[in-house]
Amino acid sequence: MEKVIQVRNLYKLYRVGEEIVRALDGVDFDIFRGEFCAIVGTSGSGKSTLLNMLAGLEKPTKGNVVIAGEHIEKMNEEQLVKFRRENVGFIFQSFHLLGTMNAVENVALPLSFRKVPRNVRIRKAERMLDLVNLRKHKKHFPNQMSGGQQQRVGVARALVVNPKIIFADEPTGNLDSHTSEEVMQLMKRVVKEQNKTLVMVTHDAHLATYADRVFHISDGKILKIENNQKERTRQNEEQE
């Protein structure tokens, strides 16, 4: 299987006053194409730092991050922006839709950074909104939509650029449990359909069960990697 993300010996140290905090303390793992991975940990465990580093928002103190064959730890900010534009989709905890734009325009926004002509990107955005079941809300502005609807727009926005990897930072953190389930199911379905790699950070162990593999992280170290997929296949086999 193709390795989309390779992390080797990753360290991130913060200086807090006199003390040095090890947010990441030597992390190694691989993520393969088409996988849905969850990074689970309590707050302060280093999971968000890890995601930021994978997405190129923070620079590691030491170690390598190779995404889609490129060493992103060596890139400057301009290159990182370009890298994100071409390879990465992002789903935020608090949705972060632009208030001046309606749903279609919000979804089409990342395409405009790629200089896609307006009519093409609107068509693509509309198709994505159909995919996330927001057919009726295309012209709605963020303040006219519920949290669940907004996050579905967020998912559509992450998918529209056809990225190699999608990062999701606590995507259901601002949603009630019922809506969370819906959004998780939607994400899982869409990712499987489109054969995308999804890396999700969450503190909710239950939500993590949607993932194929779960990375448990604590104090900057990966404690264990659960493989739900194997378990599922085993369960399936047992049932048979």
Place this chain on the structure above:
Amino acid sequence: MSWMDLLRMSGSNLKRRKLRTFLTVLGVVIGTTSIVVMISLGLGMQQSLYREVEQSGGLTSIRVTGESAGDSMYSESGSESEDTAKYIDDELIKTLGTLEHVEASYPVYEMSVILLKGGYEGYGFLKAMPYEGLMEEKIPLAEGGKLPAESSSLELVYGNAVITDFQEKGGGESYWETGVLPNIDLAKDSLFLILDQDGYYNSQSGDMDMGSDYSAENDGESQPVKQVKKHVVKASGIVEGAPDDYNAHSSYIYCNLDTLVPILKKEFSGRVIPGQPTTSSGKAYKDFYYSSAQVKVDDIDQVNEVADSIRQMGYSVETNAEYLQSMQKEFAMIEAVLGGIGAVSLFVAAIGIANTMMMSIYERTKEIGVIKVLGCSLKNIKQMFLMEAAFIGLIGGVIGNIFSFFVSAVINAITGHGAAMGFDGDISYIPIWLVLVSLGIAMLVGIMAGYFPAKRAMQLSPLAAIRTE
């Protein structure tokens, strides 16, 4: 991002905060207006100067003067050294005509005259030139008028403001005090023209002592006051314009020199024609001397050369080009000072733009972070903010210019299109280039004021942007 997308985003961001945008734009409007109006005042002056030069023969004409002959409007320092005195006579006119690059040369004679009509009398200033000289003056005549050709009887061209010089005999109030024009139709009525002012005064003051003094001076023999000759004159034309309008011709009375000279010689035969130089013994010279000579040069580049060669002949020379050059320097100064005053308010507006942009960036920290995470390039972010600032500048510039035209129109209306200030034409003049330059400056100021805020927006860390809750 394409330019269209950038424009759309910047535009929607400005629209989102209408009041703040409006206030910032207002600052630029005031700044632009003050610069444009201030400079337009300087340009108005310059414009009227150009017109004046145009009317007095353009840049290719040279005014040659010698010792004063005739009553010149300009006070010339007449150094009374009799032997070396340089007078403008027919011979000189001919000599000037033969100089290289000289197209034409003709004499000009200026003198004060008195006009009589019914109960009114008027003091005017007569400017006599040969027919072709009058042609060169490019006097704009009202409909039906023509320039006086050489003939046996005097025909005059009245300046449009000459009518205001008339007042009732015995010290009546003038037009400027009463606002009532004398009941004279200069175009149709026949008037009496008096060339011998001294004689006229003498006949008016009757047997006053001064009278005899004057006549004694005139030709040395004390003769009783005799009736002054009144010439009946008709108008051949009137300079275009209302009595209040000012132009280079408005206060002159023009006549044909070739007609005037024989008349003068006849009237003052044996005496000194007023304004003509006299010998040390008070006698008149044989020749008739002119006030000045106009020389027309065929090429604008040769004007200085011709002027120098005439100067070497011992005459005073004035060229419009020299006059214009010295005035242009002065006007450049005036415009710089006025523009500088206006620029202060534009500078204040620039600070306003910078402040608005900074506020905008603090407010949109999160948004900037999000679009950075989504892959908006740093260059695009900078461009977006610069464009917003430029927009503010441009909109302010456009409205400011429209407003300037309005203010300029008001100023011109109040000053009676320059007449109140003694200007020919509008006091405030806004040419197209000033509009374009001020638009450019307003936009540039916007961009410069937006530069540092935009750079700051570009350097915001995407991470910090997302963290802000």
